[in-house]
Amino acid sequence: MGDDCLARQADEIEALSAIYGDEWCAVDEESRIFCIRISDNTDSPNWTLSLQIHLPEDYPLQAPPMFQINAPWLRGAERAHLEDRLSEIYCENLGEDLIYLWVEAIREHLQNKAGHSSGGDHSETQSKAPVQSTEDDDGDDGFDLALLEGEVLSSLRAMDIKSEQEYECPQIRHGDTLTDRRSTFQPHVAPVFFKEQADEIEALSAIYGDEWCAVDEESRIFCIRISDNTDSPNWTLSLQIHLPEDYPLQAPPMFQINAPWLRGAERAHLEDRLSEIYCENLGEDLIYLWVEAIREHLQNKAGHSSGGDHSETQSKAPVQSTEDDDGDDGFDLALLEGEVLSSLRAMDIKSEQEYECPQIRHGDTLTDRRSTFQPHVAPVFFKEQVKLVLDKLMENKKIANATHNMLAYRIVQHDKGGPRVFQGCDDDGETHAGSRMLHLMQIVNAENVMVVVSRWYGGIQLGPDRFKHINNCTRTILEQQGYLGQREEKKGPRSGKKGK
Template sequence: MPEELENEIEAINSIYGADTLRKADASDVYVLSLSQHDISLRLSFPQDYPESIPQILGTESTGDHTRKGFGKHTLDLARDILDSVFTPGSVCLFDLLQDLDLSLAEESNDHLPPQPNAIDEDTSPVANTTAPALHPDLEEEPHWILSAPVIEKKSTFIARACAVVSPAQARACVAHLLDTDKRASKATHNVTAYRIRSAAENTTSEVVFQDCDDDGETAAGGRLLHLLQVMDVWGLLVVVSRWYGGVKLGPDRFSIINNVAREAIVEGGWTRSRIMKD
């Protein structure tokens, strides 16, 4: 098994749950389970993965209550997404899972029956299955830019970054993430930092807001905020999730947290935006 694939399997299973990606009985065949959608796919990996693209062979199983044709539709969708996210030399399963989960969730919302009127709202089963309401300080769902997952001694790290214009919005984005993303809510730590500046009322001066939260990962929030300061980025919230694997990393964890955060910041183009403004 290529080392990149071994690390990717460990990272995916630590984020999405044990046996999300597991070896099947057949040689070089793996089963990828989409637990939220009650379906699993069969994959094979070439010996030179990630230089060459994996193959999605077919469906392994579908749930008893999935709608007719859902298995084939998911299979076709997964193959299209894999073609779009694969880059030779880079592992791709995390991107495949993220995009496939998002696409299936959006399709599921499109197939929901119309909302009941107010008189039936308290008793309707549909009313109890809708997504959580947006926080009052959010006009729309946050648009997160994600880093690739990094695994080190069984701990997995992922960074998310999104644009914010106020401390209240930053706090609401974190709350929304933990309310709507089960994987993030189950992380051992969600380290956060933000930097915001805005014009003060009736003056030409600026008001600066910056804050951080270790979430139990001692000193990590301050170091993450320091990274934002060194990179001189503004209007930005960064959340680094860590799923602890049982082996202490010591100071190495700070380097990993900053590295995945930097990747999300650069991927989102915030550094390029700052340079253009300068």
Template sequence: MSEELQDELEAINSIYGDGCLVRSNDNKNTYILTPPGESSSLRIEFPQSYPAEPPVVIGTNSTGEHGKRGDAARELSLFRQAVGTVYQPGIVCLFDAIEELTRLLEACGPGDQQRSESPCEDVGDIETSEVKEPASSELTIPEPPWIISDPFVELKSTFVARCAKVTSVEEAEAFLQHLLATDKKVRTATHNITAWRIQGPNNTSFQDCNDDGETAAGGRLLHLMQLMDIWNAMVVVTRWYGGHKLGPRRFALINQTARDAFVKAGYVIESSSSKKKGSNKA
């Protein structure tokens, strides 16, 4: 077992629970993966050179008491699709593949035979949230001091980020509601992904995020803010789907757009030495 695979096995089992990924009894290169919340276990073979070469999803291992054969076939097909989507040579991929499988299953809904034969489209890229009409109370606060990024466009999908200084969770929530209430274009976008980090009194801190249907995107935004040491700020990344699936590339675009807004707002100073400065400014 390579060091990368050993680390990945420990990480997967620590995140999803012991027994999520275990070695098969009949082959030292084959492992049994039981994705969280699913009835089917999957047999995965890791080449000796993994992660330089991708894992091979051999088939299903077993079906739970309440599982259905069609569900198992669908999960197998979707997991193969997930691995193909997230794998990059030289980089371990199981965590991203499990998250992608979860997203695909949520997007597809309850399985049927037709879906098991033809994996569902990457509709996590295109579903929109339910559009709600604004409440009158959401219109009473002043316009938030948004700093807006340049638009980033790829394959006709457009990404725009807004960031603003906030000093409380209530203020962050109010800013978001005001944006959705007053900007119909934003309100009807495919996704509005949010994250904020706030330092409170007595060394308290508040951090939160929302994927708005784009699985794991909010957490990645929050992680970006942590890496950039940004506090007392929030960011909203809006995406309008353009008709073409972007795969994992969309996460890079989401973070790139958010970073552009932070730079424009002065939360990070661009310099030749690439030094970063936090937002602990008045």
């Protein structure tokens, strides 16, 4: 009998899905919990509710579906009347499929309700009647409201909203469902800002275009690339900003200036200037003022210099780590096997034009205390491809603006004389980070592969945890792409040169 019931349930569910389309949805298909949205009028509904249904194993032959009607305006005698009507339909149709009959009975009730009303918009009536809890309330659930800090609005009705038309709905992300005794829970999250922050972010995005980017919108971390001259820049840096919840009224943004050439007294002078601007404009929007002050500094620097190309100067000065460096991070460079190039500048590359950039894959991000890490991986069989991969990654403005882009690569060429290993790493200012990545690649026998880990610093030092995150990112993406212990499968092609 159970198989017969389940077969009939499957047929009924398929029919209901075809009839009601998007109005019908599966809440938990494995537990046979479904939901349908019902209104009096599909084009311009006045009254709407949702019917949640759980099908027991012996439905329809021996038991009715369990149901829950959800509507903020449905209460008291009207709710009891509608629930009694569904019970009557069950008694009149024992052993038959019920859901379609129930849905149409509810629709008829809504249409009658709309006919007896003024026919206007009842959204205000619906929103003012509170939804009743499905649980018994004993008046004491153990939560102390005094634990909440600051002023708290207890409902959207208490919110003073004059107009929503000026704002765009932010991206909403949906979490996994959790089911307990046929109740299903699902979280949804979206970044929301103080009106002042939202207005400022929208204005900055419009003013600076592609130079402005969101590193982590949910955590309110942004980055902007600033140069002395948009057409032919001599000096360029990136400013990373984290907006605390009480900015701009009570606190300044936290910032990090990323530039390989900005060091010592010059860095201190520029950071002091941003602090002065904050003190001169307490409670006001700051980011535009900061950006233009930095641009003015770069323009003055360009005017005092020879006016030539400073790219060489910029590339030779290392990026300073955002973490305190006590001179001993616990990593022994002697662990690295064979000859290792410590930077791309030490690589003897005659020409990259004959080689194609391999496909780059990007891993998932990892966030800890507002620092975000993301790995990138690409197959490399020739040293010329290493530079091509890095250049391609730097075309992405978000990656280019990262505080650090640590990398490691291992190229193993197998020939009659035995394997030849070409390997290297670059810490990009994060002491021994690249070396640790390369050591991991040696341990797992990863061959003919390059890994880059980007870090966007969030203003809080992580100490040794940062190396754990960098190594975890490296290992995870190597495992996902099949590079762990695959020595024999990673010999590569005989030539990576472009076809003639």
